[in-house]
Amino acid sequence: xxxxxxxxxxxxxxxxxxxxxxxxxxxxxxxxxxxxxxxxxxxxxxxxxxxxxxxxxxxxxxxxxxxxxxxxxxxxxxxxxxxxxxxxxxxxxxxxxxxxxxxxxxxxxxxxxxxxxxxxxxxxxxxxxxxxxxxxxxxxxxxxxxxxxxxxxxxxxxxxxxxxxxxxxxxxxxxxxxxxxxxxxxxxxxxxxxxxxxxxxxxxxxxxxxxxxxxxxxxxxxxxxxxxxxxxxxxxxxxxxxxxxxxxxxxxxxxxxxxxxxxxxxxxxxxxxxxxxxxxxxxxxxxxxxxxxxxxxxxxxxxxxxxxxxxxxxxxxxxxxxxxxxxxxxxxxxxxxxxxxxxxxxxxxxxxxxxxxxxxxxxxxxxxxxxxxxxxxxxxxxxxxxxxxxxxxxxxxxxxxxxxxxxxxxxxxxxxxxxxxxxxxxxxxxxxxxxxxxxxxxxxxxxxxxxxxxxxxxxxxxxxxxxxxxxxxxx
Amino acid sequence: xxxxxxxxxxxxxxxxxxxxxxxxxxxxxxxxxxxxxxxxxxxxxxxxxxxxxxxxxxxxxxxxxxxxxxxxxxxxxxxxxxxxxxxxxxxxxxxxxxxxxxxxxxxxxxxxxxxxxxxxxxxxxxxxxxxxxxxxxxxxxxxxxxxxxxxxxxxxxxxxxxxxxxxxxxxxxxxxx
Numbered sequence: 001x002x003x004x005x006x007x008x009x010x011x012x013x014x015x016x017x018x019x020x021x022x023x024x025x026x027x028x029x030x031x032x033x034x035x036x037x038x039x040x041x042x043x044x045x046x047x048x049x050x051x052x053x054x055x056x057x058x059x060x061x062x063x064x065x066x067x068x069x070x071x072x073x074x075x076x077x078x079x080x081x082x083x084x085x086x087x088x089x090x091x092x093x094x095x096x097x098x099x100x101x102x103x104x105x106x107x108x109x110x111x112x113x114x115x116x117x118x119x120x121x122x123x124x125x126x127x128x129x130x131x132x133x134x135x136x137x138x139x140x141x142x143x144x145x146x147x148x149x150x151x152x153x154x155x156x157x158x159x160x161x162x163x164x165x166x167x168x169x170x171x172x173x174x175x176x177x178x179x180x181x182x183x184x185x186x187x188x189x190x191x192x193x194x195x196x197x198x199x200x201x202x203x204x205x206x207x208x209x210x211x212x213x214x215x216x217x218x219x220x221x222x223x224x225x226x227x228x229x230x231x232x233x234x235x236x237x238x239x240x241x242x243x244x245x246x247x248x249x250x251x252x253x254x255x256x257x258x259x260x261x262x263x264x265x266x267x268x269x270x271x272x273x274x275x276x277x278x279x280x281x282x283x284x285x286x287x288x289x290x291x292x293x294x295x296x297x298x299x300x301x302x303x304x305x306x307x308x309x310x311x312x313x314x315x316x317x318x319x320x321x322x323x324x325x326x327x328x329x330x331x332x333x334x335x336x337x338x339x340x341x342x343x344x345x346x347x348x349x350x351x352x353x354x355x356x357x358x359x360x361x362x363x364x365x366x367x368x369x370x371x372x373x374x375x376x377x378x379x380x381x382x383x384x385x386x387x388x389x390x391x392x393x394x395x396x397x398x399x400x401x402x403x404x405x406x407x408x409x410x411x412x413x414x415x416x417x418x419x420x421x422x423x424x425x426x427x428x429x430x431x432x433x434x435x436x437x438x439x440x441x442x443x444x445x446x447x448x449x450x451x452x453x454x455x456x457x458x459x460x461x462x463x464x465x466x467x468x469x470x471x472x473x474x475x
Numbered sequence: 476x477x478x479x480x481x482x483x484x485x486x487x488x489x490x491x492x493x494x495x496x497x498x499x500x501x502x503x504x505x506x507x508x509x510x511x512x513x514x515x516x517x518x519x520x521x522x523x524x525x526x527x528x529x530x531x532x533x534x535x536x537x538x539x540x541x542x543x544x545x546x547x548x549x550x551x552x553x554x555x556x557x558x559x560x561x562x563x564x565x566x567x568x569x570x571x572x573x574x575x576x577x578x579x580x581x582x583x584x585x586x587x588x589x590x591x592x593x594x595x596x597x598x599x600x601x602x603x604x605x606x607x608x609x610x611x612x613x614x615x616x617x618x619x620x621x622x623x624x625x626x627x628x629x630x631x632x633x634x635x636x637x638x639x640x641x642x643x644x645x646x647x648x649x650x651x652x
Contacts, residue, residue, distance in 0.1 A: 033617060034513060034616065034617035035616055035617040038513075038616045038617065159548060159552060165557060166557055166559070167552035167553065167556065167557055168552070169559075169561050170549045170552070170553055170571060170572060170575060171553075171561055171562065171564050171571045172561075173574075175575070176574040176575055176578075179545075179574070179575045179578040179579065180574065180578050183578040183579070183581055183582040186582060186585070187581060187582060187585045190585050190586075190589055191585075194589055194592075198513075198514075198615070201615055202513075202615045202616065205611060205612040205615060206612070209612060220601065221601075224593070224598045224599035224600075224601075225598055225599050225600040225601040225602070225603060225606065226598065227511060227603055227605050227606055227611065227614075227615075228511045228512055228513060228611075228614055228615050229509045229510070229511060229596075229605075230509060230510040230511070230512055230515075230516070230519050230520070230523060230525075231509055231523075231525065231596070232596040232598070233512065233514075233515040233516075233519075234515075234520050234525055234528050235528045235529075235530050235591075235592045235595045235596050236515070236592060236596070237515050237528075238527075238528035238530040238531065238592070239528075239530045239588045239589060239591070239592035242530065242531060242534045242584070242588045243585060243588055243589070246534075246538075246581045246584045246585055246588075247581075247585075249577075249581065250578075250581045253574070253577060253578065253581075257574055257578075260574070456513075456514075457513060457514040457515070458514065460513055460514040460617075461514040461515060461516075461517075465489065465490060466490055466514065466516065466517075467490065467517070468490045468491055468494035468516055468517060468518055468519065468522075469491065469494075
């Protein structure tokens with residue numbers, strides 16, 4: 001023991017600590033100037049309409065006509081033209097509703113949660129992702145509205161005084177959902193519009209300078225006379241921060257309430273407490289899948305590589321990986337609880353999902369949602385744009401099947417074997433759902449043609465030359 | 476006698492230029508002036524001597540109104556105007572009223588925030604002398620402008636012009652009212 005003091009004579013403490021220096025990722029590559037960003041983004045709108053745009057637009061209109069025809073036929077005939085019948089009274093319509101509303105969630109996550117977390121890479125994708133949110137909510141809304149059967153009474157969903165004097169049943173999660181989804185749609189549009197204000201002002205001035213007074217007046221009308229005043233920016237930034245602050249609990253609550261539609265019921269396979277967080281993770285997972293599906297072609301067509309860099313793609317892939325793994329974990333926990341809870345009905349519901357009549361759907365879901373994202377562990381995969389794009393499609397497919405598995409398998413095999421059934425969609429439902437991809441594409445194509453696909457002001461603010469101290473410390 | 480100009484406008488090329496010029500204009504004691512920038516510059520509020528934005532007050536009021544609306548709507552419709560037993564549940568409970576009240580809190584906060592922002596900014600205002608200037612297009616694109624209003628008590632055409640030029644402003648010119 002007497003030697004111990006000799007060994008501690010020189011304590012292992014460094015004189016100074018030099019943390020490793022990791023440079024911040026460049027968000028706008030090739031040191032682009034402010035003017036370059038304006039010209040690049042406005043150029044997309046000001047240029048001649050490209051041929052591919054017309055081809056896609058006409059194709060999208062054609063696909064969208066399937067929804068129009070499907071809905072028209074349904075309204076003219078009755079909701080029975082869809083394939084659901086006892087015991088599966090919620091089927092594709094609710095599957096599609098949850099699918100589309102989930103896709104929307106990535107847009108709000110990017111615009112709100114990543115804003116609060118100061119993830120500056122969000123700037124180049126947030127405008128398009130928010131547009132995606134709004135259009136996805138539009139597609140989502142079609143299904144429950146027409147599922148009510150007599151769509152001309154859809155206004156009964158809202159507390160508007162009517163001749164029956166009766167009011168809505170606010171004890172029902174379905175009524176909560178009406179408020180959640182309509183608030184979500186409204187706030188998403190407002191958030192998007194506020195973000196557009198400064199960019200619309202740029203377009204107003206550029207079209208005026210180019211001599212196009214009509215378009216200048218149109219953009220100018222919606223720009224509300226924005227003039228880039230710093231006194232305005234001060235209030236604007238505060239408003240934007242608060243909107244991000246309220247959109248964060250909003251996006252989490254919307255899919256929570258959507259999951260209440262199931263979790264509050266008593267059906268085995270639905271009546272679980274894990275649903276809210278599991279639905280939210282799944283929504284963000286599917287939404288980022290869709291963001292990748294949309295942004296990668298957009299980046300390639302308009303040569304936006306300087307603005308959507310490999311770093312952005314990496315970040316998105318990692319979020320897909322993280323949320324996909326949460327979803328996979330949730331699948332595991334559901335099975336564990338079904339066994340651990342010792343409820344025979346619950347146990348049966350899960351065995352039936354994996355090995356029953358709908359096992360094919362279950363295994364598509366597992367392969368797409370649990371296995372697909374694991375590829376994103378590898379940098380080589382994240383750097384292969386084509387591979388990333390294909391994987392993002394798998395994510396979309398998998399998340400649609402997740403909702404199908406949850407909704408249909410639980411209803412088809414509930415408590416009493418005498419009331420069991422098997423559900424297959426009718427051709428009308430298939431067409432109606434297929435058409436919503438056209439509705440979404442039409443709206444998205446119009447967006448990229450007429451509105452700036454990236455927030456120019458926000459992009460400029462994340463470039464190095466936007467720093468008032470030009471690399472020096474604060475005075 | 477020519478009409479009184481709206482004010483003086485100066486152009487700056489870089490963010491540090493306009494930032495330091497703003498500090499000088501602030502220190503010279505001007506109150507009625509503004510910076511025109513293509514994007515919000517970090518710290519420029521302080522350089523201009525602006526206080527904290529008042530938008531949150533509007534947001535708070537909106538949120539309170541939203542929550543109260545949600546709760547009282549459900550209480551009044553379910554427990555007062557037309558009480559109806561559904562599934563043996565109470566006519567009113569803050570528990571089942573919460574999701575709707577929560578969503579309405581967010582909805583009304585969003586309306587109040589945007590309404591408050593537009594109100595404080597005096598928008599929409601499609602007519603403004605600054606919008607008529609030749610520099611505005613660059614001011615929303617890649618240049619930075621400082622505008623000092625003629626109605627500022629310290630405004631003096633020659634002295635103010637000298638200040639802007641000393642601060643590094645280019646093309647200092649009168650802004651037509």
